[in-house]
Every structure is written in structure tokens, then in C-alpha cells.
Amino acid sequence: MIAGSLVGAVAAYLFQVVGGRRLGTAAFAPIALLWTVFFIAATVMLIPLEQFVTREAGRGRRVLRSDRGVMTLIVVLTATALGLFVYALRERLFANDPIFALQAFLITIGFGFMQIGKGILAGHRRFAQYGSVLALEGIIRLGAAIVFLAFSPTASSLGWAMVAAPIAVFIVAPWRHDRETVVGVVATPARGFLSSYVAGAAASQILLGGAPLGVAALGGGEALRSVIFATFTLYRAPLTLIYNLQGRVLSLLVRLDDGMAIRRLAVRVAIIGTGVIVLAGFIGLTVGPAVVEVLYGAEFRPMAMVTALAAAGVITASITQILSQALVAGGSTGELAGAWVGGLIFGLGAMTFWSGTPDTRVAVGFVVGEVVALALATWRILRTR
16 A cells, blocks of 8 residues: 555656656646646545545445445535636636636546545555555556656646546446445535535635645746746655555544544654654755755745745644544544634634745645644544544
């Protein structure tokens, strides 16, 4: 599972590096924003869906038989909403090309059903096959990008490569493992679990994935949006890996019935994490801009303060995501939503009132929001019985 996550993450970055170097900052901007809006939609709607499937499969339920309708509805509605969003903003953000709206719809449909499959695999502890899906997804997208760009070096070619990536789930076929392992388990109401989780995930991902959109809203041009996208995507690596591996943590916590042990573990994680956050900020400040430049080229080089804040904020978000699995396992998604919404409010306030360039203001708002969310999540875990 870890190997598959690493292969998938490296392939995802190579996809962005290949596309950014081939197209340049201006031409790459539509893909940067397409990736951004899809990332937000996926983490707001599709990752909570995967965690619901993981939790229910881990409890012994046959998920596809009982929840197929509501899961399909969530995927289709998410894809439709994202497609309409991209179409509505096509003139301003997507080179006035409606093909990106169609690609956004198809990408979300494919990844939606892939997340359901990943949830089944994680819930039934098929971690090797879970890792295979992650690796194949990245390899297919990168291979398709190289081939498509050779014939047509345009942003839409990279969009079609993103559409092709979810084919990975059909190769592994996780639905073969969907079965009932415990008789008489009471189903968790999908609506209540997901509605609270989605509210919290929405707040979380506006903070985490909305940096290019925030720069655009503050008046930043296409080149600056691409720079911020490259920076935040690169430094998001730890959190991307955690999203891929958190099913392993959740499937364990679902089976664990020791609240005191979980609370002690949460305190340890928060204390150790504080030191890691400071270290990440220092590394981002000293070598962060050079790393982005080496991978993407000189025109993508960000300011040192932006990379420092991005690195510290992503590590903070990663620690919060790990801790949040305790609340998800217990079905306390409302508590989790409160932590992320609080972080978003403080983050937007910091971005609004801070002075400076758009990229600096977005980075400051990001790290402030993530720190507040971590503090609130830790407090809610300690007080939840």
C-alpha cells in the first residue's frame, strides 16, 4: 500500500512537471485550475464517500448491495456540479474552451467509482490491491500525458490524460471483494454521516486546495496562479500520501474500542507534530524555492516565505487528517466539521486582513487556518467519549 502510494504520488508530480515544462506557465494554467477544482471536489465529496465505504465494509457490511443508489447519486451530482462550474468560468479561467467542462465531468465520474472501489478494498483489508490501484492510476495518467502531448501539445491533451487515469479500478476489480462478513450489523445512516463529513471536508479543502483560486480572486495573473499551483501541489505530498493510507488507520480504529488509548495517542501525535511543523517551515524557507525551480523551471520559482508557509501548513493539515480518523471511526463527523469550519473562518480572516502580494496573503491564510483546525480537532478528540 505504501509502495503504491509512493509510485502514484511520483507519477502525479511527473505528470505536472511534464505538462508544466512542455506548455509553460500561461498555457498550463487551465490544467492547474482543473486539477485544483477537481482536487477540491474529490476531497470534499469523494474522499468522505470512500471513508464511509471503508467504515461500513470494515464493520462487515456488503456496501454495494445496500448503499449503491446513494453512492451513485453522490458521484453523479458531484460530477455534474463540477462540470457546470468549469463551464460557467470557462472564459475567465479555462481559456474559453468548453472541453474542460466535459473533462471535469468525466474525471469526477471515473474517480468517484474508483474511490468506492478503494473503500471496499480498505474495509476488507486488501491493502496490496489498494496500492495497485494507486500505482496504476498514476502510471496511466503519466503515460497518457506523454503520448497525447506528443501528438497535440495543448492543455486539453493533459485533461484527457486525467480522464484516462481511473481505468486503473477496472484492472483491479475491487467489487469482487464486497461481501458480508458480520451478520446483523446495523447500517450507519449514510445521509447523516456524509452530510457532516462533507461540510467539514469542504472547509478543509477550501483552505488546502483553493490556493490558485484564492490568488485569482485577489487579482493574481495566470503565471502567478501556475506558480502557486506548482508550489502547493509539490508540498502537498505528505497529505496526498495520508489520504491514500488513511483507510489503513480507519479500518484499525473501527475495530478498536479503547477511547482512553486513542486520546493518549492523539496528544502524542499533536506534540510530536508541532516539532515537525516548525522543521517543515524551516526547510521550506531555505530550500523550498530551489526545489520548485529544479522541477518546474525558473519561471515557476516562488518566494521563500510562500514555500515556508506552504510546507508548514501542509504538515499541519496532515497531522489534523491523521487525528481526524478517530472522530470518523466513532461516527463523530459533526465534531470534525466544527474543527475545519473554525479553521476556515480564521484562515479567510487572515487572508483578508493581511497585507502583501496575493500569493503571500493566500499562504498566510492557509497556515493560520490549518493551525486553528488542528487545535480544534485535538480538543474535540480529547472531550469526545
